Amino acid sequence: MVIFDCDGVLVGGENLSTALMGEEARKYGWNITNAEANKLFSGGELAKIGEKIAAHTGRKLPGNWAxxxxxxxxSLMRKEAKTVDGAEEMLRDVIDLGLPIRVGSNSSEAEMEAKFARTGLDEILEEERIHSGRDLNMPKPRPDIYLYAAAEEGIPPANCLVLEDSDAGVEAARKAGMACVLLRPFDKPAPQWPGLLRISHLDQFVPLLRKILASQSQA
Structure with missing residues (x-):
């Protein structure tokens, strides 16, 4: 089975979310740029981000801030979410290979519903195969969300491959005992995990899968 992260792998626009958080941080007195907010807050839990802002500014955030x-x-994703280049074709090609697919993301189910509806990926991804680490209280880098997806499919973790773009996601896959492909430009640093595979564009993913399946058949 292939398990996909959402933000940065299937749907772009996480920088829009972190820009909102940067705006909030500035409102409470943290002089932070949107680029810095993206680096600090990307992939994080909203509650933890709120704690960071409160700790840095010495200000108490509303109890309902998250x-x-x-x-x-x-609301933003319903208007602004965009498909990562090549995501739709890649998903259809993976399905054509006969491999089951699931999504395991730190985004909430409501966020992913908005993102997939906006981009049209909801026509490919089945709702019951989309899992939220936030809603299940299983945020990455904990491995639980990936182990949950594997258990729901009835497939051993060793037979799962994760496509990720974040260090936290790579760590979650490693802890889950799953193979992982990192989607990231080759000139950017990456975790030093033996066996970690890398691609720089989604159009490289299915050819890599075909090579893996072919090598397994030969073995």
């Missing part, structure tokens, strides 16, 4: 930000992000 829920409020969640609503703003969902």
């Amino acid at each position: 829920a409020m930000m969640e609503g703003r992000i969902v």
Whole structure:
């Protein structure tokens, strides 16, 4: 089975979410740029991000801050989410290979529903195969969300391949005992995990899968 992360792998626009968080941080007195916010907050839990902002500024955030930000992000994604270049074709090609697919993301189910509806990926991805680390309280880098997806499919973790773009996601896959492909430009640093595979564009993923399946058949 192939398990996909969402943000940065299937749907772009996480920088829009972190820009919202940067705006909030500045409101409370943290002089942070959107680029810095993206680096600090990308892939993080909203509650933890709120804690970071409160700790840095010495200001108390509203008790419903995380829920409020969640609503703003969902509204934003309904209008602004975009498919990562090549994602739709790649998903269809993986399905054509006969491999089951699932999504395991730190985004909430509401966020992913908005993102997939906006981009049209909801026509490919089945709702019951989309899993939220946030809603299940299994955020990466914990491996639980990937192990949950494997258990739901009835496939051993060793027979799963994860496509990720974040260090936290790579760590989650490693802890889950799953193979992992990192989608990231080759000139960018990456975790030093033996066996970690890398691609720089989604159009490289299915050819890599074909090579893996061919080598397994020969073995």
